[in-house]
Amino acid sequence: MNYFAVVDCDNCYVSCERVFRPDLNGKPVVVLSNNDGCVVARSNEAKKLGIKAGTPYFKLSQQFPDQKIAVFSSNYELYGDLTGRVMAIIQQEAPDYFRYSTDEAFVILRGMENVDLKVWGEQLHKTIRQRVGIPVSIGIAPTKTLAKMASHYAKHYAGYNHCCLIDDDEKRKKALKLYPIDEVWGIGRRYAARLENLGIHTAFDFAERNREWINATFNKVVVLRTWRELNGEDCVPNDEPAKKKSICVSRSFPGMINDIDQLKTYIANYAARCSEKLRKQNTLASVVGVFLGTNPFREDLEQYHTFGEVNLLTPSNSSIVILKKAMEALEKIYRPGLQYKRAGVIVLSMESGGGIQTNFIDFDAERFEKMKELDKVLDRLNKVNGTETVILGAQQFMGRNSKGKATQFADAIKHDFKSPNYTTRWSDIIELR
Amino acid sequence: MSLEYNLFFSVAKMKSITILDSGFEKELKLQIAPELRAGFPSPAEEYLHDSLDFNRDLIKHPEATFYGRVCGDSMIEAGINDGDIAVIDKSREPHNGSIVVAFINNEFTIKYLDTTHKDEGYIELRPANPKYKPIRIDQTDDFEVWGVVVYTIKPWN
Numbered sequence: 001m002n003y004f005a006v007v008d009c010d011n012c013y014v015s016c017e018r019v020f021r022p023d024l025n026g027k028p029v030v031v032l033s034n035n036d037g038c039v040v041a042r043s044n045e046a047k048k049l050g051i052k053a054g055t056p057y058f059k060l061s062q063q064f065p066d067q068k069i070a071v072f073s074s075n076y077e078l079y080g081d082l083t084g085r086v087m088a089i090i091q092q093e094a095p096d097y098f099r100y101s102t103d104e105a106f107v108i109l110r111g112m113e114n115v116d117l118k119v120w121g122e123q124l125h126k127t128i129r130q131r132v133g134i135p136v137s138i139g140i141a142p143t144k145t146l147a148k149m150a151s152h153y154a155k156h157y158a159g160y161n162h163c164c165l166i167d168d169d170e171k172r173k174k175a176l177k178l179y180p181i182d183e184v185w186g187i188g189r190r191y192a193a194r195l196e197n198l199g200i201h202t203a204f205d206f207a208e209r210n211r212e213w214i215n216a217t218f219n220k221v222v223v224l225r226t227w228r229e230l231n232g233e234d235c236v237p238n239d240e241p242a243k244k245k246s247i248c249v250s251r252s253f254p255g256m257i258n259d260i261d262q263l264k265t266y267i268a269n270y271a272a273r274c275s276e277k278l279r280k281q282n283t284l285a286s287v288v289g290v291f292l293g294t295n296p297f298r299e300d301l302e303q304y305h306t307f308g309e310v311n312l313l314t315p316s317n318s319s320i321v322i323l324k325k326a327m328e329a330l331e332k333i334y335r336p337g338l339q340y341k342r343a344g345v346i347v348l349s350m351e352s353g354g355g356i357q358t359n360f361i362d363f364d365a366e367r368f369e370k371m372k373e374l375d376k377v378l379d380r381l382n383k384v385n386g387t388e389t390v391i392l393g394a395q396q397f398m399g400r401n402s403k404g405k406a407t408q409f410a411d412a413i414k415h416d417f418k419s420p421n422y423t424t425r426w427s428d429i430i431e432l433r
Numbered sequence: 434m435s436l437e438y439n440l441f442f443s444v445a446k447m448k449s450i451t452i453l454d455s456g457f458e459k460e461l462k463l464q465i466a467p468e469l470r471a472g473f474p475s476p477a478e479e480y481l482h483d484s485l486d487f488n489r490d491l492i493k494h495p496e497a498t499f500y501g502r503v504c505g506d507s508m509i510e511a512g513i514n515d516g517d518i519a520v521i522d523k524s525r526e527p528h529n530g531s532i533v534v535a536f537i538n539n540e541f542t543i544k545y546l547d548t549t550h551k552d553e554g555y556i557e558l559r560p561a562n563p564k565y566k567p568i569r570i571d572q573t574d575d576f577e578v579w580g581v582v583v584y585t586i587k588p589w590n
Contacts, residue, residue, distance in 0.1 A: 022536040022579070085496035131497035131524045423499060430501040432519055432534055432543040 002234065003117060003167075004144050005107040006151040007090055007124065009083060010135045012103035013041035016082045017072050019133035020422050020430060029070040032057050036073050036416055037254060056254075073415035081423040085132045093124050098238070106144060108238060121154075121163030141166040144236045145229035148185040149175055149203065172232060176204035186226040186236075191218070207231050247285075249273040250344025256295060257340045263292070264327060268394035270345035271326035275319040276382075278347060279375060284315035285347035288325040292333055295341035308333035309348075318371040319378060322347065323392060491584065497524035499580060501534060501541060508532070508543055511561035518586040519543060525581035532582040533558075537568060543582060544568065 009015060013031040018024050028046040030039045039046075039055045049067060051060070060069065083103050090097050094107040109117065121138040128136050139150025146166055153175060154164035166172050182192035184203050198217070200206050207230040214227045228235050249270040257263055267290060278285055289309035294301060308329040316322065326345050381390045420428035483489075492498050503517040511532065513519070519534065527533050529548040534541055535558055544558035547567070556576070558568040570576045 022577070023539050088496040127524075131494060133523065426500075429518070430499070430534075430541050431504045432501040432541050433504050433507065 001142055003109040003112070003140055003142055004147040004234075005094070005109055005117075005121060005138055005140045006100075006144070006147045007086075007105045007107060008137050008139075008151050008155070009086060009103035010137055010155060011041055011043055012083065012134075013072075013074065013079055014043045014046075015134045016079045017070075017075075017419055018043075019082065020419065021070075024070050027070060028067065029072070030060070031072045031074055032417070033251070034074060035254075037251065040074065071417050073418040075415075075419050075421065077421050077424050078419060082132055082134060086128055086134055086136065089128050089131060090124070093127065106147075106238075109140070117167070118163055118165045121165065122161050125162040136162065138163040139166075140164070141172075142232050143229040143234045145185050145226055146172065146175070146232070149179055149183075152179070152183065169232075173204065176207055176230060177202055179203040181206055184226060184230070186222060186229070191223060203230055246346055246348045247274050247277050248344055248346040249277075250291070250342065250346075252342045253340070258336070258338060260330070260334050260336070263334065263340060263343060264330060264394065266343055267326050267330050267345060268323050268392065270343070271323045272319050272392060272395055274345050274347045275317050275322040275375075276379065278317035278322070279379060284317050285322065286312050286315040287348040288312065288322055288329060289346045289348065290326055290329040290333065291344050291346070292330070292340055293342045294338055298339070298341075301339050304335060304338050306333045306335075314368075316371075318375050319392060320371060320374070323394060327394070492520070493583075494522055494524040497580075498522055501543070503543060503585070507560040507562050507565045509562050511545070513543065513561070513585050514587065516588065519582045520584040520586065521580035522583045523580040525583065527578045527581050534579045534582060535576070536579050537570075537576075541579065542568070546578065 014029045017029060017031065024043075026045065027043070028049055028051070029043040030046050030051060031041040032038065033040045036057050038057060039051060039053055039060070042051055042053065046069060049064060049069070051064065051069070055063070057071070060071070079102065086103075087097075087099055087105060090105050090107065095110045095112065096108040097105050099105045109115075109120075112120070117140050121140055125136055125138060128134060137151050137155035139147045139152065139154050140163065141147040141150045150164040150166050154160045154162055157164075164175075166175055179202055181187060181195050181200055181202055182189065184192075184206070187195070187206075195201075195206060200209070207227060209227070211224070211227070214224050218224070225235050251266070251270070253266065257266075271288070274285070274288075287309050289307060291305075291307040293305040294303050296303065296305075310325045310329045310332075312321065312325060322345075378390055422428055422430055488495075499521045501519045501521055503513055503515060503519060505515055513532075521534050525531075527546050529546065531546045532543065533546045534543055535546075536542075537558070542558065544560055544567075547557040547559050550556065555569055555571045558570065560567065
């Protein structure tokens with residue numbers, strides 16, 4: 001039987017900042033979202049203080065006036081470099097691995113029958129800790145869903161020494177009993193609510209139901225699969241967690257917005273992020289969707305939550321193309337006179353960037369190649385000089401003059417508390433006294 | 434001094450690494466391979482070998498390697514000057530006499546590590562300049578060496 005390990009960086013962004021700020025160990029630290037909007041990462045001390053993920057930055061000082069909290073703007077360049085190092089170590093130490101997200105990887109522990117997996121995991125933690133300076137938690141179990149659960153225990157209980165191994169039925173049952181159903185990997189919020197209503201509160205309650213009941217109640221392959229995984233049967237394919245079928249970039253606005261031009265600027269930025277991500281994983285989108293919503297907490301205002309999509313005849317990952325399609329989708333769903341609070345761009349149906357199926361009516365080979373070159377230059381410039389050095393005008397558009405020509409542009413994105421790029425710029429390396 | 438020089442002699446099997454400053458190309462590419470031509474093969478072809486490459490050959494643990502800029506003259510007698518770039522390997526175990534980077538009083542410092550008095554309950558970070566005093570660290574539990582300096586790079590011109 002194969003075992004799986006989940007390796008997960010603890011409070012990843014905070015841990016990255018602390019590598020170069022050891023003075024912040026043991027102190028409350030938060031990292032803000034893009035544009036310094038709200039809290040996206042918290043140290044354990046910040047969690048203990050009661051700071052919730054998603055707390056808007058301006059509310060922090062109101063809610064915690066007497067606390068010293070270290071605040072950072074997000075520095076994705078730094079996080080990208082350091083997590084890349086973590087992944088490189090996992091690759092060296094593990095027989096077979098795939099990256100699941102920025103800060104998480106799955107390891108397939110093939111051919112390790114004679115290895116003490118608990119010791120292996122603890123050693124991996126130590127190696128990563130020493131070499132990069134980032135703490136990780138490791139969960140090891142016979143299925144990916146159980147491994148994910150084990151990593152949760154490894155993270156939250158010091159007694160596990162950063163590595164929790166589920167290797168017999170007793171340990172499995174004990175872990176299931178203490179695990180809330182809504183935290184189980186693969187159980188969405190929607191299913192969790194339904195399960196709670198049916199009196200199923202823990203992973204154990206769920207796993208102990210019989211197969212017929214699961215099928216009759218949900219009739220969904222994914223739910224049954226999760227049930228099987230919790231019962232120790234490996235059935236999530238190895239490549240599945242990594243294979244992404246959609247990319248989504250969405251945010252809440254700092255205030256509320258009703259002007260379409262302003263919305264377009266946000267959408268343009270989300271679309272640009274999506275296309276960058278597409279290019280990074282060398283895939284193409286064939287559908288670009290935009291969603292838009294008002295503030296659900298303002299019941300006094302008219303509510304409107306909508307989604308619109310546009311098909312691409314020829315799949316693409318070009319910033320210009322994706323951006324344009326996103327604008328079209330926005331125009332389709334936008335209704336004037338409403339106060340919007342949230343928007344997002346989602347791109348679907350990816351195909352590999354290599355062999356594309358072109359639509360001959362739509363396809364202009366010369367233009368396609370030119371766009372590809374342009375995007376390459378764009379990515380290169382932004383890589384060398386920093387994210388968002390060169391952007392499309394629509395990403396900063398703020399208004400037009402009387403002739404309808406775009407003339408006003410916003411200042412660059414806000415990163416007031418950004419740490420230096422210690423590992424990616426010579427100008428920012430640490431100073432040694 | 435037990436500074437480790439073994440690095441110089443174990444350059445054979447290393448993998449190439451990605452230079453961290455993205456302004457550079459991935460590695461120096463001095464391509465020696467000539468194009469294949471019809472006719473007699475060049476006798477030099479048998480001796481084809483990759484060019485020397487500092488990043489590939491001197492940096493043992495790229496994922497554990499960080500850089501720092503030296504500020505000040507506290508290590509001047511060790512030949513480390515203001516403005517030098519220190520190559521720091523976090524994976525190395527520090528030894529007595531290692532040149533290390535440590536985080537003390539809210540800053541990174543570069544000094545000799547002196548563990549002679551460890552059994553007496555303290556260690557010292559020693560400068561290489563009589564102008565400065567050694568830093569004594571009593572509670573060795575809290576103290577952590579951030580990394581070991583494996584090279585310094587010095588601009589001469």
